Amino acid sequence: MPSILDGITDPSQLKALSLRELETLAQELRTRIIETCSANGGHVAPSLGVVELTIALHRVFDSPKDKIVWDVGHQAYAHKLLTGRKDRFGTLRTQGGISGFPKRVESPHDCFDVGHSSTSISAGVGFAVGRDLKKARNKVLAVIGDGAMTGGLAFEGLNHAGELNKDLVVILNDNEMSISENVGALSNLLSRTITSEYVHRAKKDLEAFLEGVPMFGRSVLKIAKRAEESLKTLFTPGMLFEAFGFEYIGPIDGHDIPKLLETLENVKRFDDAVLIHVLTRKGKGYPPAEANPSLFHGVGPFDIKTGKVHKGKGGAASYTGVFGQTIKRLAQEDDRVVAITAAMPDGTGLTPFAKEFPERFFDVGIAEQHAVTFAAGLAAEGFKPVVALYSSFLQRGFDQLCHDVCLQDLPVVFAIDRAGVVGSDGPTHHGVFDLSYLRAVPGLTIMAPKDENELQHMLVTALSLDGPAALRYPRGNGLGVPMDQILTPLAVGKGERLRDGKDGAILAVGTMVESARQAAAALAEEGIEVAVMNARFVKPLDTELILELARTGLLITVEDNVVQGGFGTAILELLEEHDMTGVRVIRLGYPDSFVEQGEQADLKAAYGLDAAGIARSVREACQGRRASA
């Protein structure tokens, strides 16, 4: 039987479908999403939650003329399937395949690229203002989750939008859950929806009563009218948004297609700033995802029938897991240690800590700026806060790291997970800039461990310092090395010499150390003897050891970061400061362009950052030297 989805090449075709066909389409979209994600992994739960909403948006509005601006964008799978990408959907999140996020280069229906949170209202205000300046007529719809709404950028956008009062529709996709459990006063506010039915009845009672009293003076009537209005705002989540100048509609059931169509059709005729509060369920329609929406938020390949996630390759502990166990252990020994995350307790490995030390654990929601400044306040009060964030999200807290932490030399530890390439999430999520932007900030100690055992020691080191420290480590498993039981701080600014060699030296940082070691071993069999240094510290550098290795005349630096401004560049700066001219340096890392999506190993290989690639670069350099010698 031909499916309805198979016939959809353009979202405008949805206008011709019956309600029954739309319901069937929803099921087909779910099936396709589950099938593809079971093979490729992906953001299953968010995308399943908005299937009906996506159908309703494309049915009522006219994309790409009307702009649907997705927030975060991991919920846009149904949108992708309905906008000409169903045939390529099997390549989702693979190298060369379609992105797991909206991307303008993929389709005119993706009007704004995204991956990070809380951008849609701001971008939507831009689209709405632009439209009005052009005197065009189209709708702008920003679809934002309740989790993303806690980000400061979303509020800045709301504040501006409310003032401008442009024709802008914000759709609050409220699943009472961001990536994990929702947090913040906003969440409490939204959850008051449960009482709205009661309030509705109470209001009717009041109206009836007031109408039945004949001797009301004009002013009291006015007051009663206001009281009625205010009842609505007091007892519904609309309060906040009406305070911001938005017309509030909802909450409505986000899986009820007729209700969604009716509401959107109504809103289509408005020309003010409107917020529609839609209640959805993460993972809707796929029981394993409904039962465990946090696991199925972003998940690897899984078995459709059982919902069991396929095991990864290695059995080695993940860096994330080792971080989580180590901070828990260190917190047992020092009650000044507190941990902060921004909506990523699982992703950063802090859940065990949170269970053991609930009063010393803080999930501030999607609010990286606050996470950092809050930590600075705790540090000023004498604590040792560890802020665990993903590398690319720490970019949100850059000013706070610089202005609130480093300028005051406060002992805040940044545990930077997902540093380097992260894989299928692609360019919005790769953490390949941190070494560059962190290195610019005075007073920050920057480390990267060569393996999961060293990660333990580096966390101890970071916590032993009187000033700020950053510790960056990748997504994925460690090397399976033995784990020391006794943890001791490393000597700050001291690297580790792993191998000697007269022909040159590889200076490697973090995960690149093991590849460098393998490269050097392979080269030795060819008669090329290169030293290998595990940098450990990107700042301060081990001047003594690096200058000694520089006497070989050839340094190859390797890092899981862009080459501009990173570790290799720090080596160039060190040589310049010590007037070491005549040393050939080759900096390996990601180039000065955004790195696409793909498996971590494949990306490293593509950019010459695996053992073979490093060996190749060293070999060429050595051959060049011999030829010119």
Add this chain to the structure above:
Amino acid sequence: MPSILDGITDPSQLKALSLRELETLAQELRTRIIETCSANGGHVAPSLGVVELTIALHRVFDSPKDKIVWDVGHQAYAHKLLTGRKDRFGTLRTQGGISGFPKRVESPHDCFDVGHSSTSISAGVGFAVGRDLKKARNKVLAVIGDGAMTGGLAFEGLNHAGELNKDLVVILNDNEMSISENVGALSNLLSRTITSEYVHRAKKDLEAFLEGVPMFGRSVLKIAKRAEESLKTLFTPGMLFEAFGFEYIGPIDGHDIPKLLETLENVKRFDDAVLIHVLTRKGKGYPPAEANPSLFHGVGPFDIKTGKVHKGKGGAASYTGVFGQTIKRLAQEDDRVVAITAAMPDGTGLTPFAKEFPERFFDVGIAEQHAVTFAAGLAAEGFKPVVALYSSFLQRGFDQLCHDVCLQDLPVVFAIDRAGVVGSDGPTHHGVFDLSYLRAVPGLTIMAPKDENELQHMLVTALSLDGPAALRYPRGNGLGVPMDQILTPLAVGKGERLRDGKDGAILAVGTMVESARQAAAALAEEGIEVAVMNARFVKPLDTELILELARTGLLITVEDNVVQGGFGTAILELLEEHDMTGVRVIRLGYPDSFVEQGEQADLKAAYGLDAAGIARSVREACQGRRASA
């Protein structure tokens, strides 16, 4: 007659003063602030606005046990005078003198360093959480302006604070004006205070009426009670803050000491999250500042009697002014050009543009993140947005610049004012990191003009590009050079050779070019012939010219930025990429530490970045080469 202020060596002494003495003290503080600022310049209007509030805080609470966390911090002059710094107050904002902002190293009464906006609630939550973990007993008071409240970080802090419901007092210092006119829905909300008196009366009427009706059923009584409560929230600015879980008190007159004392004494007994809404007047008590609070927000030396600001030295146009005139002119020719600022229409020179193109001008308030993402939305809609921000505040929008603009290759122009050292505002405001953190981001063209004429051409160049561009220029006057009438885009990635020389080459960027030129001229008289290049582009670099100059064997790079990761480092990277070993490079710039406050010229001289300092570095390098030759 000995003044009261002269006798205050510790704020605890305020507890012994009579109300009359407190009033006198307020006058004395005002006089001292006006006197000092008339000589040194400073944030006159903000500090005059909170004199009574500062007195009341120190009278009721016990600093430093109780933590007074100032937001932005430019209003803390009275606080400084009352906390042991009155004798050094004459050194305010001078090199080696006391800071214009709170600084922990200056006094235990400054519990948190600040300079940027919207940090106080987040830091305050940190202090409150830390206190409770320690089971200590003290109050935490975050004093935040209505302008700062629009920053996303403030909302993230409010959201977390409201959820935790810690003993935390937020004092909203509402002067209905941030740095310039206030913006945003929040501002509209706050200004509803005007109606609160009416509402109060209306509420009384309703209560009286309801009490007079005997036959009310229980449920209707309940509803009436709620209606009464909701009236309060609907018609006062408390709505928003109560939505966030704060108890709201106010608005109260921030210049009425008895009222302030009464309110703070009451609040002292609470242990929930409370927000006190205080109405103040910027510049209060000094008529010229009251009349022109925007001018007196942050002002140079002025005549006390007339309030006339002393003229600066040169008559040359400021970079800011030239930017403002040029963008206005370019907007006349291209209606896609729109301008965005974050609460700095005067400071960024956009006021003339705003007057001529009000519908194409957007002051988004203190909301740098939104400014950037809003611009990205406009660019995606086909516009050419120019985002004018101060360099150090752009740090707030770093993720948005990277993720929302550069990743999509959108043609947003960043007009980065106050790049380099800014002077008396000191380390929180120096814009000395931008070249480093911007250089890491792929696809961004980065320019710096050697003079105000080149600034014009660079703005045209930036607007002619299909992708993002940044243009950074300093605070202060240009060189007084002739201004071209016809503006043409520069060749991207091409520098300008200003002088030839066989002994080496100075590669200079931005304001450093003129100093480099002077240095080269002085050196020529000593027989040292160095070339001078105006880099123009920090990214992409002029590879051809730089490699040619590198053949002299000596490159001296000069930039008004930190040395780590900046322009000089880009030169090292270029040489590495082209295997140009053996070239000696000397990178001049600010060191890897935060630069203190001081006059721009003095700071440059202190760090060897004036003509004499550059000449000295070149001379030493050349002498070293001759000695070793």
